[in-house]
Amino acid sequence: MRFDFFRRSSGDTGANPDLGAGTDxxxxxxxxxxxxxxxxxxxxxxxxxxxxxxxxxxxxxxxxxxxxxxxxxxxxxxxxxxxxxxxxxxxxxxxxxxxxxxxxxxxxxxxxxxxxxxxxxxxxxxxxxxxxxxxxxxxxxxxxxxxxxxxxxxxxxxxxxxxxxxxxxxxxxxxxxxxxxxxxxxxxxxxxxxxxxxxxxxxxxxxxxxxxxxxxxEGAFRNPPVRETEDALQPESLLIVQLMQMLQRNEDVRVIEAALKHDAALTYRLLRYINSPSVGMAVEIHSLRHAVAMLGYSPLYRWLSLLLATSNKGGSPFMMKKAILRGRFVELMGQGMLPASEADNLFVAGMFSLLDQLLGVSMEGVLRKVQLTESVQQAILSRGGLYGPFVALAESCELDDGQASRLSEALFLSADQVNAAQLSALVWAQDASPVAAGP
The missing domain is CATH 3.20.20.450 (EAL domain)
Structure with a gap:
């Protein structure tokens, strides 16, 4: 009875009733x-x-x-x-x-x-x-x-x-x-x-x-023009940048943990995110040192980058969600094409391509504060390098500008693969935002 309305009578005795929409x-x-x-x-x-x-x-x-x-x-x-x-x-x-x-x-x-x-x-x-x-x-x-x-x-x-x-x-x-x-x-x-x-x-x-x-x-909708001042980053954003730079220098985890302890709310948000369903840890993580012991520095850099993207207290939840979606979308499209070790860089490249909109400062000002790899910088500034084409494709899908087919073909990605990555990113972003956890 549920499907009665979905089988129009065509008058053709040869029609297959199991085919939808009344077609033979x-x-x-x-x-x-x-x-x-x-x-x-x-x-x-x-x-x-x-x-x-x-x-x-x-x-x-x-x-x-x-x-x-x-x-x-x-x-x-x-x-x-x-x-x-x-x-x-x-x-x-x-x-x-x-x-x-x-x-x-x-x-x-x-x-x-x-x-x-x-x-x-x-x-x-x-x-x-x-x-x-x-x-x-x-x-x-x-x-x-x-x-x-x-x-x-x-x-x-x-x-x-x-x-x-x-x-x-x-x-x-x-x-x-x-x-x-x-x-x-x-x-x-x-x-x-x-x-x-x-x-x-x-x-x-x-x-x-x-x-x-x-x-x-629509995808082309943007935040108001960004500020250009050097001191535009908020205190929490500056602390996260400092922590990211310490990770890149491979500093001792005890030193990094000591710096993080200066902001109890940030520590709480980071640990709550690490223990969220989107991360999928098998055991509960109680400290930064425990997280590093379990997973190493690379995932921690990714988590801090996500916290940086959501650290602007006056930022728009819409733009935060958009950046998280883009980061995950770019990462999923690169799976199977690039080594698994590139996943965090793909995510950072996708999300950081909207960092100026998130933090309210120019992209050049952000990059003077945050030291990123050359490949990630190329993707962010010019959509070039190893990760740039993936970021360009994600951006095209958001803008609905008619270029998605051409860009996906250049990456040897089928439309089905792109759709699967985009919709999977929507699902993942439901639980991924540290904003949802709150301080």
Whole structure:
């Protein structure tokens, strides 16, 4: 009964009922279209990541999504494989996924491969008001799928359709629509969450935040211009830089531990991160010396670099999450292509490529303070050297600039490998941030 709506009657007695979307065996494609996953981050008023709006970009043409059911099928299959695998289940915690769908896509069984309570289907007003679609819309809403109404100026008048809509796309400057949605909820109508999808700058974001409107942020969105002063780094950042330099000089662990003890909060954050699920230690680590004895200096350098990226007290949680995601994404793409000993450098290269945005100082100013290997510096400054092409590919996927296919081919990486690395990074970043642990 669960899948009745996903098998349209075609009138062809030769149709195979086990094939989704009412297609027969001769029409069933051997495989979905080759392409890359792209996403925008959903931020709340505190700039925390609450979810993602996912899209599918065809190989060789990432600038526009694959239209129709084929693109949705490919996207759903890829998301299910990496975010909702059997038997592990949903791996993104409370976060929501928003997916633009067409009428045909609603009849595909692939919609059932992801948990409805974490999925929001984005539709235009004409499709939502299509009388022939009412049964399937009601069925999907009853299962738990949310619906975001896009490109509309008001909610449907029909109470039954109105109850289907859980989210409403608004313009960043449209305070009147937001106020109207809030008044409707106060009058007893089902609450509808407004979401702004086109924000030009942080001033518009702040205006949305003031109205308690969440915002979709594209990959090209950046923090305000950075400061150039030499003393711009905060005290905790300077201590972490000092510790990283001591590691590079292979100083005695007792000396490093003595320096770390000057900041009890930093010591606590470091040990709590080392013992987090994302690190996966088999035994609990009680001291820096214990960690070095178990794993050596290389992982410690990686952990300190992550703490440095999150040490700006006035920094944006969005940018911290983005840097951690990029670092892990770059690391995963390099696995199997570069020696295992390069993993930490790949992670640092990816994450540090956003360090100026994280710390609010110029990249040149950061590199005058932090001594990095030549290969990592080349990746950060010019996307060159051994690690640069991996950083460039990760950046292209974030920007959704149409270059991902070309850059992945140059690295002999398939679209499937890139998608697997990107979505695995999303999952890993759920538990990886020291910010989540708190001081």
């Amino acid at each position: 065996a001769s029409a069933q494609p051997d495989a979905g279209p080759d392409g890359h996953v792209a996403y925008a981050m959903l931020l709340d008023a505190q700039r925390r990541v609450m979810g993602y709006r996912m899209a599918w970009r065809a190989a060789g043409g990432e600038g526009s999504g694959v239209s129709g059911a084929a693109g949705v099928k490919a996207l759903m299959d890829t998301l299910a494989m990496h975010l909702n695998p059997t038997p592990a289940g949903w791996l993104l915690g409370p976060q929501l996924l928003f997916v633009d769908v067409t009428v045909d896509a609603l009849f595909q069984s692939e919609l059932q491969s992801l948990p409805p309570q974490h999925m929001v289907l984005c539709m235009g007003v004409d499709e939502l008001l299509d009388a022939d679609m009412r049964s399937i819309l009601l069925f999907l809403r009853e299962q738990g799928f949310g619906f975001m109404l896009c490109g509309a100026t008001a909610l449907p008048e029909d109470p039954e359709l109105r109850a289907i809509v859980t989210h409403f796309e608004v313009d960043a400057r449209d305070a009147d629509t937001v106020a109207r949605l809030r008044r409707d909820a106060e009058l007893g109508h089902p609450p509808v969450e407004p979401i702004a999808s086109r924000v030009e700058n942080w001033d518009e974001f702040d205006a949305c935040a003031g109205r308690r409107v969440n915002v979709f942020i």
